[in-house]
Amino acid sequence: MSAASLNPAQLEAVHHLAGPCLVLAGAGSGKTRVITHKIARLLQHGLEPRQIAAITFTNKAAAEMRERAKGLVGPRAAKDLAISTFHALGVRMLRADGERLGLKPSFSILDSDDVLGVLRDAGGATDNKQARHWQWTISLWKNQGLDADGAEAAARDDDERVAARIMRRYEERLAAYQAVDFDDLIVLPLKLLERDAEARAKWQAAFGHVLVDEYQDTNAVQYELMKALVGTDGPRHRSGRFTAVGDDDQSIYGWRGATIDNLKRLPRDYPSLRVIPLEQNYRSTGSILRAANAVIAHNPKLFEKKLWSELGDGEPVRVIDCDGEEHEAERAVTRIQALRGQQGARFADVAVLYRANHQARAFEQKLRAAQIPYKVSGGQSWFDRAEIKDLCAWLRLLVNQDDDPAFLRAATTPKRGIGHQTLAALGEYAGKWRISMFEAIFAPGLPGVLKGKGLDALQHFAREVNELEHRARHTAGAEDAKALLLEWLKTLGYEQHLRDGEDSPKLAEARWSNVLDFVDWIARRCGGQLTQEAGTFESEKLTVLDVAQTISIIISLAERGDEQDVVTLSTLHAAKGLEWPHVVLAGVNEGLLPFRGADEEMTAERLEEERRLMYVGITRAQRTLTVSTLKRRKRGRETVAGVPSRFVVEMKLDEAVVKEDPRERLRRLREELAARGAAASPAAGR
Ligand code: ATP
Numbered sequence: 229m230s231a232a233s234l235n236p237a238q239l240e241a242v243h244h245l246a247g248p249c250l251v252l253a254g255a256g257s258g259k260t261r262v263i264t265h266k267i268a269r270l271l272q273h274g275l276e277p278r279q280i281a282a283i284t285f286t287n288k289a290a291a292e293m294r295e296r297a298k299g300l301v302g303p304r305a306a307k308d309l310a311i312s313t314f315h316a317l318g319v320r321m322l323r324a325d326g327e328r329l330g331l332k333p334s335f336s337i338l339d340s341d342d343v344l345g346v347l348r349d350a351g352g353a354t355d356n357k358q359a360r361h362w363q364w365t366i367s368l369w370k371n372q373g374l375d376a377d378g379a380e381a382a383a384r385d386d387d388e389r390v391a392a393r394i395m396r397r398y399e400e401r402l403a404a405y406q407a408v409d410f411d412d413l414i415v416l417p418l419k420l421l422e423r424d425a426e427a428r429a430k431w432q433a434a435f436g437h438v439l440v441d442e443y444q445d446t447n448a449v450q451y452e453l454m455k456a457l458v459g460t461d462g463p464r465h466r467s468g469r470f471t472a473v474g475d476d477d478q479s480i481y482g483w484r485g486a487t488i489d490n491l492k493r494l495p496r497d498y499p500s501l502r503v504i505p506l507e508q509n510y511r512s513t514g515s516i517l518r519a520a521n522a523v524i525a526h527n528p529k530l531f532e533k534k535l536w537s538e539l540g541d542g543e544p545v546r547v548i549d550c551d552g553e554e555h556e557a558e559r560a561v562t563r564i565q566a567l568r569g570q571q572g573a574r575f576a577d578v579a580v581l582y583r584a585n586h587q588a589r590a591f592e593q594k595l596r597a598a599q600i601p602y603k604v605s606g607g608q609s610w611f612d613r614a615e616i617k618d619l620c621a622w623l624r625l626l627v628n629q630d631d632d633p634a635f636l637r638a639a640t641t642p643k644r645g646i647g648h649q650t651l652a653a654l655g656e657y658a659g660k661w662r663i664s665m666f667e668a669i670f671a672p673g674l675p676g677v678l679k680g681k682g683l684d685a686l687q688h689f690a691r692e693v694n695e696l697e698h699r700a701r702h703t704a705g706a707e708d709a710k711a712l713l714l715e716w717l718k719t720l721g722y723e724q725h726l727r728d729g730e731d732s733p734k735l736a737e738a739r740w741s742n743v744l745d746f747v748d749w750i751a752r753r754c755g756g757q758l759t760q761e762a763g764t765f766e767s768e769k770l771t772v773l774d775v776a777q778t779i780s781i782i783i784s785l786a787e788r789g790d791e792q793d794v795v796t797l798s799t800l801h802a803a804k805g806l807e808w809p810h811v812v813l814a815g816v817n818e819g820l821l822p823f824r825g826a827d828e829e830m831t832a833e834r835l836e837e838e839r840r841l842m843y844v845g846i847t848r849a850q851r852t853l854t855v856s857t858l859k860r861r862k863r864g865r866e867t868v869a870g871v872p873s874r875f876v877v878e879m880k881l882d883e884a885v886v887k888e889d890p891r892e893r894l895r896r897l898r899e900e901l902a903a904r905g906a907a908a909s910p911a912a913g914r
């Protein structure tokens with residue numbers, strides 16, 4: 229271990245082994261680094277790797293910490309370290325000792341959808357909305373350490389009294405099924421340690437030291453579990469040996485029951501607690517740090533913290549004002565290309581961060597069109613959604629009828645009487661003659677192995693594909709393309725298919741809305757692309773088939789997602805603890821960040837949590853930070869005027885807003901005009 233790579237305050241935290249320790253410090257000050265180095269120190273001190281429990285917030289963070297520890301202590305020791313999330317630790321404890329609570333070692337873990345099903349059943353509810361509400365309420369109770377009795381006593385109105393009653397039935401059912409939910413993974417191990425002295429002694433002896441990263445985002449039961457694992461403060465040598473590191477300014481899970489009280493309770497519950505502040509930030513340039521400090525200064529202070537950086541001012545924080553989501557994504561792409569060109573940045577050096585998952589979509593589309601590889605973390609990629617994949621399968625099939633995977637998907641979604649046996653027979657025949665499945669449908673020999681309804685259904689399908697291909701080849705321009713696609717979706721019965729597949733009308737609605745967005749996207753691309761020849765711009769309408777072709781290429785790019793050198797698209801929540809040389813903070817608008825739901829009241833607490841999210845976002849950046857705001861933004865299917873977020877003002881930047889390169893702007897405006905012109909005169913495309 230190279231102690232030289234730690235400052236004196238960090239060293240103090242690493243060397244304090246005898247009792248409880250809290251490192252309370254701002255972003256990028258090396259808290260996580262303290263944990264990894266302390267692991268190495270504990271090993272030197274004689275602990276076995278398996279006696280060191282390090283708790284991280286996500287599985288990904290656990291993997292990364294093991295990786296960093298490997299660099300310090302070698303692969304052998306790193307493998308046996310007990311690095312995991314609270315939940316994974318809970319699973320381990322329950323698999324080992326759950327029987328003491330009446331749980332079989334083979335208990336099953338219900339995911340959120342399973343839970344919804346059980347709750348619907350327990351509460352006699354037919355719609356998911358009600359069940360979700362119960363799920364949310366019960367989960368919050370559980371995370372406050374309440375069981376059904378406690379919940380009944382705590383219920384404040386009729387609504388909550390009903391939820392408490394359902395909680396009792398729900399718990400009975402889980403016990404009968406030998407199943408646990410995610411919350412139980414913390415609640416039950418805690419119960420085990422509290423009620424069973426033998427188990428408590430065993431688990432306290434198992435871990436010589438417990439380290440907790442992102443301590444500010446632990447909730448009440450996680451705190452109790454940690455306490456139960458390390459024992460209370462006291463003269464006994466084994467007691468209270470833990471290291472917690474955190475930053476109250478980065479607490480962003482209040483909405484899920486995390487409580488900042490855990491920070492206040494720690495010195496009370498552990499009077500011998502050593503509290504160590506860290507003040508030097510090693511991550512960000514002066515400009516970035518100043519902006520971060522200026523924003524967070526608007527929140528009331530729990531603990532006074534100073535943060536400084538030796539890295540120099542660096543480039544000023546840029547604010548760019550965009551016309552809308554697409555323009556924002558285009559400018560991000562231009563920015564990424566410039567960073568690569570001028571600063572030699574890799575794709576992996578750049579992250580685009582946003583408040584809500586849906587914001588990723590425009591970036592995904594533009595990045596793909598620009599052939600820039602990326603990964604989406606903290607949410608699902610738009611292109612991975614079932615409904616988008618279904619439609620893409622059709623488009624791929626139009627372009628290349630020999631695309632068997634696309635064929636299989638398109639032929640069976642929505643269901644159209646082409647069953648498993650039919651496909652198996654078709655596949656076998658195609659394999660034997662080395663032709664594609666589509667080609668096999670019209671092979672003269674097929675009726676020899678496949679007859680009746682199955683064959684009819686296949687031939688009907690193939691005719692539909694051919695007809696659509698013919699029309700796609702001859703339809704150009706935004707308006708006509710849109711009409712064709714909508715008509716085709718109708719023929720498919722796709723909207724009904726979505727409604728049949730979803731319990732909740734709201735979810736079906738959301739998926740249908742994705743489909744309509746996809747149609748709009750294709751239509752816009754058909755509306756006009758510009759070719760630049762000798763300085764003149766010429767708008768050129770594309771046929772649906774042309775666009776389907778480029779989309780096929782775009783889709784196949786998706787498979788590059790595993791590569792290392794990719795741009796990261798991430799929600800702010802999922803970006804916690806991470807860092808990138810270049811960060812684009814997108815959609816920094818009122819309503820988006822701070823986020824505000826349709827009929828949600830913005831309380832002071834909510835606003836403060838949103839401000840902490842902004843602080844988390846800014847402090848992910850090492851060298852450059854670009855903040856973009858929207859002049860117009862989409863809300864549902866409407867477009868509304870955009871107001872820059874108050875957080876932009878709070879950054880107190882003296883630099884002017886970065887204007888778009890005039891040539892870029894001209895190109896874009898022409899493109900927009902061309903697309904609108906196409907939409908205004910439907911005849912033009914024919
Ligand atoms: P966050 O609050 O975002 O979780 P953190 O406090 O955990 O941040 P780290 O991720 O541990 O901070 O460190 C931030 C960056 O600074 C990392 O790249 C880390 O390697 C580097 N760093 C930390 N301490 C030192 C040090 N003493 N010398 C050099 N670099 C350091």
Ligand code: MG
Nearest residue numbers: 259260261805
């Ligand atoms: Mg950290």
